[in-house]
Amino acid sequence: MSVFNGYDSHVEVYTRANEKQIFQIVSAAMIKNRKKKVDNYSKTSIVLHWLLAGLIFIQLSIGLDMVGIPKGLDGKRAFWFTLHKSLGICIAALVVYRLLWRVRNGVPEPLNSMRPWEHLLSSTNHFLLYFCMILMPLSGILGSLFSNYPLNFFGVPLPKLIDHNILIKELLSQVHQVTSYLFIFLILIHVLAALKHLFIDCDGVFGRMMFKIKSKRQ
Numbered sequence: 001m002s003v004f005n006g007y008d009s010h011v012e013v014y015t016r017a018n019e020k021q022i023f024q025i026v027s028a029a030m031i032k033n034r035k036k037k038v039d040n041y042s043k044t045s046i047v048l049h050w051l052l053a054g055l056i057f058i059q060l061s062i063g064l065d066m067v068g069i070p071k072g073l074d075g076k077r078a079f080w081f082t083l084h085k086s087l088g089i090c091i092a093a094l095v096v097y098r099l100l101w102r103v104r105n106g107v108p109e110p111l112n113s114m115r116p117w118e119h120l121l122s123s124t125n126h127f128l129l130y131f132c133m134i135l136m137p138l139s140g141i142l143g144s145l146f147s148n149y150p151l152n153f154f155g156v157p158l159p160k161l162i163d164h165n166i167l168i169k170e171l172l173s174q175v176h177q178v179t180s181y182l183f184i185f186l187i188l189i190h191v192l193a194a195l196k197h198l199f200i201d202c203d204g205v206f207g208r209m210m211f212k213i214k215s216k217r218q
Helices: 002-038 043-066 076-105 116-146 166-201
Strands: none
Touching (some): 116 166
16 A cells, blocks of 8 residues: 555646746746837738738729629620639738737737737738738638639639529628628728838838838948
C-alpha cells in the first residue's frame, strides 16, 4: 500500500511540474501574441487589404451597372454576369484567407489617441464589413447555383450540385442586393473615418495600413 502511495505522490509531483511547464509555455505565447498586436499590420495584411479593396470596388461597380443591361443575343449581359460571379469567387477565397491570417497573426492594438467610442465604432464597422464580405459572395454563389443559369468561373463551367429552386433563388437575390447597399454604406463610413485620421487627427492610424518607405540618406 505504501508503495502505491509513493508512486501516486511521484505522479502528482510530475503532473504538477508538467502543469507548471504548460502554464509557462501558454503564458509566454500569450505575451508574445500581445507584443505582436502592438506592431503595425504585416505586409501580407496590407496587400490583402488593398487587393480586396480594389476588387470590391470593381465588383460593386459591375454589380450596380450590369443589372441595367438588357437581355439580348449579343452576349454582353452574360459576359458581365460571368465576370461578376468569377470575381465574387475570387473575393470569397481572399476573404477566407484574410480571416485565417487575421486569426493566426492577430491585429495591432488600437492607438492611445483613439477615444473609447471611436474604438467601439471602428470595431463594429470592421465586424459588419467582414459580415458583408462573407454574406455577399455566399448569397451570390448560392443564388447562382439555385438559378436556372450555369455558374462559370472565367468561362470554366462549375458543377451544378443543387437543383433549380426559384423561391430560394429570389430570396438569396434579395439578400445579396440588400447586403450590397449595407456594404456600400459601411465602406463610406470606413473611408470617411480613415480620412479623418489622416487629415484631422493625424494620429498615424491611416499609416498603419500603408507600406513604410525608407528614405536613403545621401
